[in-house]
Amino acid sequence: MPLLDTTLLLLLEGYAWLPARWREAQGMIAQGKMGHGESAQTEMGQAAMARTRLMGRDAVVLRGPDAVRFFYDDNHVQRAPALPEPIKSTLFGHGAVHTLDQAVHRARKGMFMSLMTPESVASLVGEATAAWYAAVATWHGRGDVVLFDEAARVLTRGACRWAGIPLAEEETGPLAGDLVALVDGFGSPGPRHWRARAARKRREAWLAGLVGEVRRGALRVPDTSALAVVARHLEPDGERLAPRIAAVELLNLVRPTIAVSWFVTFAAHALHHWPVTRVRLTEDTDGTYAEAFAHEVRRFYPFAPFVAGTAVKDLTWKGEQILADWLVLLDIWGQNHDPALWPHPYTFDPQRFIGRGIGPYDLIPQGGGDPVTGHRCPGEPVAVGLLKALAPRLAKLDYTVPEQDLTISPYRIPARVASGFVLRPAGAAAPPETAGAKRPRPAVHPL
Numbered sequence: 001m002p003l004l005d006t007t008l009l010l011l012l013e014g015y016a017w018l019p020a021r022w023r024e025a026q027g028m029i030a031q032g033k034m035g036h037g038e039s040a041q042t043e044m045g046q047a048a049m050a051r052t053r054l055m056g057r058d059a060v061v062l063r064g065p066d067a068v069r070f071f072y073d074d075n076h077v078q079r080a081p082a083l084p085e086p087i088k089s090t091l092f093g094h095g096a097v098h099t100l101d102q103a104v105h106r107a108r109k110g111m112f113m114s115l116m117t118p119e120s121v122a123s124l125v126g127e128a129t130a131a132w133y134a135a136v137a138t139w140h141g142r143g144d145v146v147l148f149d150e151a152a153r154v155l156t157r158g159a160c161r162w163a164g165i166p167l168a169e170e171e172t173g174p175l176a177g178d179l180v181a182l183v184d185g186f187g188s189p190g191p192r193h194w195r196a197r198a199a200r201k202r203r204e205a206w207l208a209g210l211v212g213e214v215r216r217g218a219l220r221v222p223d224t225s226a227l228a229v230v231a232r233h234l235e236p237d238g239e240r241l242a243p244r245i246a247a248v249e250l251l252n253l254v255r256p257t258i259a260v261s262w263f264v265t266f267a268a269h270a271l272h273h274w275p276v277t278r279v280r281l282t283e284d285t286d287g288t289y290a291e292a293f294a295h296e297v298r299r300f301y302p303f304a305p306f307v308a309g310t311a312v313k314d315l316t317w318k319g320e321q322i323l324a325d326w327l328v329l330l331d332i333w334g335q336n337h338d339p340a341l342w343p344h345p346y347t348f349d350p351q352r353f354i355g356r357g358i359g360p361y362d363l364i365p366q367g368g369g370d371p372v373t374g375h376r377c378p379g380e381p382v383a384v385g386l387l388k389a390l391a392p393r394l395a396k397l398d399y400t401v402p403e404q405d406l407t408i409s410p411y412r413i414p415a416r417v418a419s420g421f422v423l424r425p426a427g428a429a430a431p432p433e434t435a436g437a438k439r440p441r442p443a444v445h446p447l
């Protein structure tokens with residue numbers, strides 16, 4: 001039976017799209033209809049892959065540590081032909097490191113990795129923490145605060161200071177708005193998407209101008225800053241990056257840093273729904289619990305649903321054929337909620353990460369494998385470092401949670417807390433009609 005193209009379903013179902021494809025694959029196994037019969041199953045009797053069609057192309061879906069190993073081998077899967085134009089024109093940028101393969105990718109990736117030393121990550125986290133304190137100092141007496149918006153501005157300030165990007169105080173809000181738009185608009189058609197395209201155009205032009213100024217000596221920035229490193233980076237052909245590509249890669253440093261606002265807001269959601277984690281965070285003296293909490297936020301809450309590449313050649317996966325040029329999708333959400341890896345996966349439990357190392361192939365909210373040689377996110381230490389710094393500070397803040405919509409719709413990519421998480425700092429006046437905290441039930445359901 002020919003496979004149906006499910007692109008429209010992806011837009012409608014969001015994070016529920018891949019689970020539905022897995023259920024279909026399981027149904028095929030039950031009916032004995034999948035490929036080579038026995039070979040299409042794992043030892044547990046589960047389907048080894050799911051199949052669909054996406055954007056008019058055959059696609060297979062994989063998950064599990066073996067699948068991560070298989071997917072991140074660039075003799076199996078390459079990226080360049082897999083990324084659709086709408087994602088390049090919003091989230092990543094044309095010519096971004098995400099779209100490169102083999103030696104050219106490794107050379108560009110080296111530039112990112114050189115900015116992710118422990119000292120550099122600590123400096124970024126330090127700038128963001130300073131911006132957090134400055135923001136919190138203005139909250140008292142100001143009334144309700146939308147945490148998502150505040151976190152985006154805090155991270156924008158911190159990331160720009162770290163990167164050497166000059167930013168006037170009054171420019172912080174508009175820049176934060178554009179950077180949020182870039183992340184918010186990649187997974188949906190309509191106004192969110194067009195806002196993201198406009199934001200990319202505006203910000204690439206701005207940053208390309210700054211790169212030009214640094215190269216001409218008209219703008220002086222520290223040698224080790226991201227702006228300086230990207231401006232002087234040489235490609236394998238010995239040429240500097242074209243100013244627009246340099247701007248794309250600068251955005252690929254600051255834009256995902258601001259994306260950590262999603263995780264900060266999810267952290268607040270978790271503290272609210274599982275108050276014991278708030279107590280544990282406030283009692284944590286050496287950061288062990290904070291780190292475990294950061295990993296659990298990244299595992300539990302929905303963000304990147306999958307990553308995609310294209311089969312380099314005809315391949316075999318657990319006895320099943322994957323033909324050259326088929327799309328290969330690695331199911332991030334599915335793997336991060338696989339009970340074989342994470343017992344009781346829909347329970348938020350940071351404890352599961354205490355005394356347990358993170359391997360290259362198990363926890364994959366930011367991709368898997370080796371970040372130096374493959375496409376795994378180089379910013380993982382930044383995301384973990386920021387959460388480790390900000391979640392305990394949030395836990396120790398004195399605030400209440402007014403009535404609001406705290407649902408997280410699984411049909412929206414990227415998912416976010418509907419209200420943005422409104423908190424009322426101690427001392428702020430409660431509007432009479434909304435006074436009193438109400439705790440709605442947790443809204444992250446098994447898919």
Ligand code: HEM
Pocket residue numbers: 097098099109112252253254256257259260261262263303304307365366367368374375376377378379380382383
């Ligand atoms: C909200 C936190 C973040 C999430 C959820 C996230 C997620 C991801 C994912 C899923 C990938 C793709 C992996 C793949 O293609 O296999 C990726 C790649 C990437 N991320 Fe992140 N990331 C985050 C934060 C960061 C930060 C803070 C930075 C930099 C400061 C960063 C820079 C990048 C870059 C440059 C790539 C492309 C890597 C490559 O193609 O080799 N990310 N990220």
